[in-house]
Amino acid sequence: KKKLILDVDTGVDDAQAIMMAVTDPNVEILGITCCHGNTPLENVLKNTLRVLKACNRLDIPVHRGCSTPLLARKQHAGDYHGKDGLGDVPDPDAPGLELLQKKKAVQALIKMVKENPGEVTLVATAPLTNLAVAVQLDPSLPKKLKALYIMGGNVESRGNTTVCGEFNFVADPEAAYIVLDRYTCPTYIASWEFTCRNSLPWSFCDKLLAQDTEKARFMKKISAFSMKKAQSADYQKEVTEGKGFNSCDTYALAAAINDTLITESEEVAVSVELEGTYTRGMMVLDYMDLLKKKHKAVVMKKVDLEKFKQMCMNSLK
Numbered sequence: 001k002k003k004l005i006l007d008v009d010t011g012v013d014d015a016q017a018i019m020m021a022v023t024d025p026n027v028e029i030l031g032i033t034c035c036h037g038n039t040p041l042e043n044v045l046k047n048t049l050r051v052l053k054a055c056n057r058l059d060i061p062v063h064r065g066c067s068t069p070l071l072a073r074k075q076h077a078g079d080y081h082g083k084d085g086l087g088d089v090p091d092p093d094a095p096g097l098e099l100l101q102k103k104k105a106v107q108a109l110i111k112m113v114k115e116n117p118g119e120v121t122l123v124a125t126a127p128l129t130n131l132a133v134a135v136q137l138d139p140s141l142p143k144k145l146k147a148l149y150i151m152g153g154n155v156e157s158r159g160n161t162t163v164c165g166e167f168n169f170v171a172d173p174e175a176a177y178i179v180l181d182r183y184t185c186p187t188y189i190a191s192w193e194f195t196c197r198n199s200l201p202w203s204f205c206d207k208l209l210a211q212d213t214e215k216a217r218f219m220k221k222i223s224a225f226s227m228k229k230a231q232s233a234d235y236q237k238e239v240t241e242g243k244g245f246n247s248c249d250t251y252a253l254a255a256a257i258n259d260t261l262i263t264e265s266e267e268v269a270v271s272v273e274l275e276g277t278y279t280r281g282m283m284v285l286d287y288m289d290l291l292k293k294k295h296k297a298v299v300m301k302k303v304d305l306e307k308f309k310q311m312c313m314n315s316l317k
């Protein structure tokens with residue numbers, strides 16, 4: 001089985017990613033570490049437990065992580081995910097936070113990786129604060145990882161949060177900088193533009209959410225708010241070029257569990273802009289090797305869409 005740790009800021013697409021990991025029989029989730037991001041940390045924790053409950057998997061350890069970025073001002077993505085991060089649908093039966101593990105996310109992350117050297121794939125779909133703090137505490141952590149998959153950054157300076165910046169990187173640029181600099185393990189990046197270009201057609205989304213399962217009903221409920229947003233003419237025109245719905249985090253997770261999913265990618269050194277009036281938080285790609293960085297990341301370009309659709313279908317079964 002593939003051993004995974006998920007670092008999340010559970011909004012709607014993190015929820016879909018978690019469900020995909022939980023449902024795959026070839027995956028073992030060692031733990032889920034939570035970070036501020038789409039919504040304040042307290043909501044992230046609650047949302048993560050809600051998703052696990054919908055999957056009947058409250059046995060998976062969930063850890064409380066960083067509630068603020070390293071230096072940046074805190075920001076959330078309520079406009080897209082709803083104020084509570086999961087579409088603002090009331091859930092009176094949400095599990096309580098007493099179910100959280102005592103160990104905090106960063107310590108848990110370090111421990112889980114140490115106990116499984118060379119075996120853990122870390123999938124980060126949140127601002128990278130937890131990962132940055134972890135490598136500061138344990139500089140040998142990246143060497144012990146099998147791979148790191150990140151949803152974040154952009155490849156053509158098309159922003160979704162600032163003019164040039166993608167949310168996860170803009171929400172903590174210093175953390176993103178540290179992670180891209182220090183995690184010298186095999187690193188795979190699902191950028192914002194990549195997810196837009198490989199969006200799921202709406203007709204497929206209808207089929208996906210119409211499945212007669214508890215998980216599909218849950219997903220349909222929590223994604224209604226963001227789907228409506230994504231269906232707006234402006235979003236379709238400017239973001240996915242009419243292609244459909246981009247469940248961003250799910251691409252990173254799917255790529256981590258299926259080695260044949262990505263059909264086109266490129267290896268390039270990457271970093272993050274930390275200053276700049278318009279460009280702070282933007283990922284930069286060093287095609288000319290001017291930064292002389294030894295470590296290159298694999299930047300995803302194309303996905304096998306049929307395979308991805310099948311994985312999405314299975315995730316809600």
Ligand code: BDR
Binds near residue numbers: 151192
């Ligand atoms: C990323 O930001 C969040 O809104 C999504 O969950 C995803 O991780 C896309 O920019």
